[in-house]
Amino acid sequence: MPCGQPDSGAAPARYVLGVDVGSTVVKCHVYDRAAAVRGSSCRKVESLYPRPGWVELDPEMLWSQFIGVIKEAVQAAGLHMRQIAGLGISTQRGTFITWHKRTGKPFHNFISWQDLRSAELVNSWNKSLLLKVIHVIFTVLHFLTGNDRYLAPSFLTFSTHQTSMKLSWVFKNIREAEEAAKKNNCCFGTVDTWLLYRLTKGSVYATDYSNASSTGIFEPFTKCWNPTLCNLLSIPMSVYPPVKDTSFNFGSTDSEIFGVPIPIMAVVADQQSAVFGECCFHPGDVKLTMGTGGFWNVNTGKHLFASRKSLYPLIGWKIGEEVVYLTEGSISDIGTAIKWAQDIELFTNVEETAEMAQSIADSQGVCFIPGLQVSGCDPYLCASFVGLKPSTNRNHLVRAMLESVAFRNKLLYDVIVKKVHIPLGTIRADGGVSNNSFVMQMTSDLINKKIEKPSNADMSSLGAAFLAGLASGFWIDKEQLTKLRRIEAVFEPQKDLEEYRPAMDAWLQAMKHSPHW
Numbered sequence: 001m002p003c004g005q006p007d008s009g010a011a012p013a014r015y016v017l018g019v020d021v022g023s024t025v026v027k028c029h030v031y032d033r034a035a036a037v038r039g040s041s042c043r044k045v046e047s048l049y050p051r052p053g054w055v056e057l058d059p060e061m062l063w064s065q066f067i068g069v070i071k072e073a074v075q076a077a078g079l080h081m082r083q084i085a086g087l088g089i090s091t092q093r094g095t096f097i098t099w100h101k102r103t104g105k106p107f108h109n110f111i112s113w114q115d116l117r118s119a120e121l122v123n124s125w126n127k128s129l130l131l132k133v134i135h136v137i138f139t140v141l142h143f144l145t146g147n148d149r150y151l152a153p154s155f156l157t158f159s160t161h162q163t164s165m166k167l168s169w170v171f172k173n174i175r176e177a178e179e180a181a182k183k184n185n186c187c188f189g190t191v192d193t194w195l196l197y198r199l200t201k202g203s204v205y206a207t208d209y210s211n212a213s214s215t216g217i218f219e220p221f222t223k224c225w226n227p228t229l230c231n232l233l234s235i236p237m238s239v240y241p242p243v244k245d246t247s248f249n250f251g252s253t254d255s256e257i258f259g260v261p262i263p264i265m266a267v268v269a270d271q272q273s274a275v276f277g278e279c280c281f282h283p284g285d286v287k288l289t290m291g292t293g294g295f296w297n298v299n300t301g302k303h304l305f306a307s308r309k310s311l312y313p314l315i316g317w318k319i320g321e322e323v324v325y326l327t328e329g330s331i332s333d334i335g336t337a338i339k340w341a342q343d344i345e346l347f348t349n350v351e352e353t354a355e356m357a358q359s360i361a362d363s364q365g366v367c368f369i370p371g372l373q374v375s376g377c378d379p380y381l382c383a384s385f386v387g388l389k390p391s392t393n394r395n396h397l398v399r400a401m402l403e404s405v406a407f408r409n410k411l412l413y414d415v416i417v418k419k420v421h422i423p424l425g426t427i428r429a430d431g432g433v434s435n436n437s438f439v440m441q442m443t444s445d446l447i448n449k450k451i452e453k454p455s456n457a458d459m460s461s462l463g464a465a466f467l468a469g470l471a472s473g474f475w476i477d478k479e480q481l482t483k484l485r486r487i488e489a490v491f492e493p494q495k496d497l498e499e500y501r502p503a504m505d506a507w508l509q510a511m512k513h514s515p516h517w
Contacts, residue, residue: 018465039077086265088468266467277463290433294331
């Protein structure tokens with residue numbers, strides 16, 4: 001029977017869907033009560049590059065892919081839609097769209113979190129006298145009150161990754177959006193908000209705390225959209241959606257879409273979803289995702305640590321009265337760089353790369369400089385190889401790229417240890433690059449910590465399903481979820497840090513010479 005076709009004799013709802021709308025693919029997994037995958041589907045996300053530095057997604061294409069993977073996954077599982085107890089949606093963060101409240105028509109394509117169109121605006125603000133005044137005011141306020149809420153604005157700097165700057169760009173450059181906003185007819189939404197809106201034919205306009213806090217416009221201390229920042233950037237407060245719990249009954253999909261209504265029981269930002277999927281439920285639990293980018297997340301429990309340079313606070317999830325906070329540090333261009341290397345045929349299959357790196361003793365002095373540094377502070381920095389020689393072959397290039405991932409993991413981990421004053425537990429890794437044994441072992445060696453890799457690397461999908469399952473009663477509590485964890489591999493330190501010292505020192509030296517290149 002085609003998926004989505006009603007069947008009066010259908011079995012009771014015994015499965016949940018976890019959909020992850022990532023930067024490169026849209027995936028849907030069908031999970032049973034044991035959290036085993038019963039059916040899956042995956043489609044590639046096609047990015048658009050209308051101008052140099054601009055990165056967009058076609059909203060209609062994304063919608064088609066989203067609906068397609070759900071139908072295909074349910075069909076692959078041999079099920080029909082009546083057997084689905086709930087839908088959980090995990091989405092890439094910071095990618096957004098604006099549309100007309102009355103007509104539902106978008107004013108532009110999705111603007112990706114990777115988009116650099118706001119670079120000039122960012123540089124202008126970061127050099128402005130006004131920002132320096134803001135730093136002084138909040139430094140004094142923090143000194144007088146000791147309240148960490150004033151710490152982050154005391155060294156506020158803008159970056160191209162932040163939604164705020166790109167949204168400001170929209171209202172400065174797209175007249176239709178600006179005019180609609182003046183009449184309270186403009187809706188802003190990250191991917192989750194727009195999907196909710198489409199799935200319910202416009203009856204639900206909302207986001208959740210994890211996605212809102214990831215925009216940089218939502219104040220995690222007050223749990224409100226930040227009016228001060230919006231006034232500063234001339235962004236109307238009327239454009240923002242209401243913010244709901246992460247694990248929550250958002251309503252049901254319109255029955256015309258899948259043949260029957262499916263309860264939407266969770267929406268969550270992808271990194272926070274991966275934290276939940278890894279069952280990092282206690283303070284000090286650490287999740288490392290290595291996908292398109294790299295993300296270190298530490299569960300800080302009820303304590304919200306203020307931003308400190310390359311670390312920033314997020315709301316992990318809100319379920320009823322429970323609000324869990326995270327501290328996050330990110331590394332750009334991990335999977336992106338590896339995909340580029342595959343495209344230029346440095347290797348055929350990603351699975352080969354660990355073996356290629358291990359086949360040689362070292363990179364022969366070759367260093368790979370990623371496109372953005374650990375803090376992501378230089379939007380114009382280009383990726384490069386340093387130290388090429390006549391004897392350099394593809395194995396050296398691949399090893400240099402993989403080493404750069406491990407080196408950046410080490411740098412960020414050291415910042416976390418220094419700034420986050422919580423004892424850290426075992427690292428739980430996920431994402432496509434976590435399948436690379438060379439990167440995993442080298443990272444374990446460098447940080448001198450055990451790293452666990454789960455059986456299923458798609459933690460964002462699982463986290464969304466877990467959250468949906470809790471809201472629908474499919475699973476009872478987090479203790480039950482913890483028992484469902486399956487670990488495929490454990491990487492323990494095998495080499496001393498000093499063995500890597502010459503290579504890392506050379507890489508750090510190359511990094512020092514790369515800014516503004």
